[in-house]
Amino acid sequence: MFNIAALPVWSTLTPLIAWVLIGGLWSTNSASALFLVVLAAGMLGCVLAAVHHAEVIAHRVGEPYGTLLLAVAVTIVEVALIVSLMLTGGPSTTALARDTVFAAVMIILNGMMGLCMLMGGSRFGEQRFGLYGVSASLATLAAIAVLTLVLPNYTTTVPGPYYSVGQLAFIAVVSLVLYGTFVLVQTVRHRDYFLPKEANGDIEVHADPPSNRVALASLALLLACLAAVVLLAKSLAPSIEAAVAKAGAPLAVVGVIIAAVVLLPEGLAALRAARANRLQTSLNLALGSALASIGLTIPAVAMVSIATGWTLTLGLDTKSSVLLVLSLFVATLSLGTGRTTVLQGVVHLVIFAAYLFTTVVP
DSSP: OOOOTTSOHHHHHHHHHHHHHHHHHHHHOOOOHHHHHHHHHHHHHHHHHHHHHHHHHHHHHOTTHHHHHHHHHHHHHHHHHHHHHHHHHGGGGTTHHHHHHHHHHHIIIIIIHHHHHHHHHHHHSOEEOOHHHHHHHHHHHHHHHHHHHTGGGTOSSSOTTBOOHHHHHHHHHHHHHHHHHHHHIIIIITGGGGOOOOOTTOHHHHSOOOOHHHHHHHHHHHHHHHHHHHHHHHHHHHHHHHHHHHHTOOTHHHHHHHHHHHTHHHHHHHHHHHHTTOHHHHHHHHHHHHHHHHHHHHHHHHHHHHHHTOOOBOOOOHHHHHHHHHHHHHHHHHTSSSEEOHHHHHHHHHHHHHHHHHHHOO
16 A cells, blocks of 8 residues: 655664564563663664654645644654553542643753754854744643643632633633644644745755655554654653662653653654754744643543543642743743744753753752
C-alpha cells in the first residue's frame, strides 16, 4: 500500500526495531541495565525518526498543517498515556494530568522556545515572524492555562485546588471550544497569519514535495514512532523513578523527565526550523503543542474523573502559579514585536532553569 523506497532506510527500520524491543519487553519483563540502555537508545532513535517523518509530511501538506499534525499526534498519544496511567493507578494519580500538563507548558514555553530563539538569534542575529498568528496563540494559551491550572484555587463551591463536577464539565467544554476555534483560525479563516516567510538559503523550501504515497508512509511511520516513544518511556519510568528517589529528588522530577521525552520530536523539529531561519515554523510547533497539550488533555481527564467519581486535582501551588504567570507575561513581551534576538532566548532559558531548579529544590 505504501511506497517507502523514497524514505531513508534508517527512518523505516528504527520504529520496527523499537517495536521488536517492546515485544521483547512484554514477553520477558527484563529489567537488566543493558536492556534498559538498549530501550533508551531505541526510544531516542524513534524520536529522530519521528522528526524526519514529520518534516516529510509537513513538506507535502504545507504549513501550518504539518506542524499542527505533529502537535496533535504527539498530544493524542500523551493523553492516551495519561488516561491509561490514571485508570491503572486509581485515585492516587488524580494530580498526574496537572503535573504533566504544567511540565509540558513550561518545557515548551521556556525551554523549547528559548532554545530556538537563542540558536536562531546566534546564527542570524535577528529573526522575524508573523505577529498576528503568535498573538492569537498566546491569547488562547493564556486563557486555557489560567482557567484550568490557576482558577481552581480560587473557586468556592468546592475548596481548591479542585473543581466541582459541574465546574469541571464546564471547563472541559471551554477548553475544547478554545482549542477548536484556534485550529479553525489557524487552518481555515486566517491561515496566512501562521504561514512562514521563505528564508534565504533554506533549500527545503525549494525542494520538490514528496508524493502522496511517500507522505502516507511517513504518516504511518510517524504514528508508529510516537506510540513506541510513549511505550518505551512508560517502560523506563520505574527505573527513572528509582533513580530519582535514590538521588533524593522530589517525584515531580519524574514528570518533567517523561514530559521532556514525549516532547522531544517536536522540540527537535522546532530547533531545526529555527536553525534554518524559519522561526515562524518553530513558534507554530511550540505554541501549537502547548495549546494541544492543555486543550485535549484536560477534557479527556475530566471525562475520566466524572465517569469514575475521582476528584481531579487541577490547581497549581503558589510557586508554580507564579512561574506560569511569569512565563506567559514574558512570552507576551518577547513575541510582541515580531522579531527576536538572543536576549529573548536567554531570558526564557533562565526562567526554564529556575523552574527546573525549584522543582528539584522546592
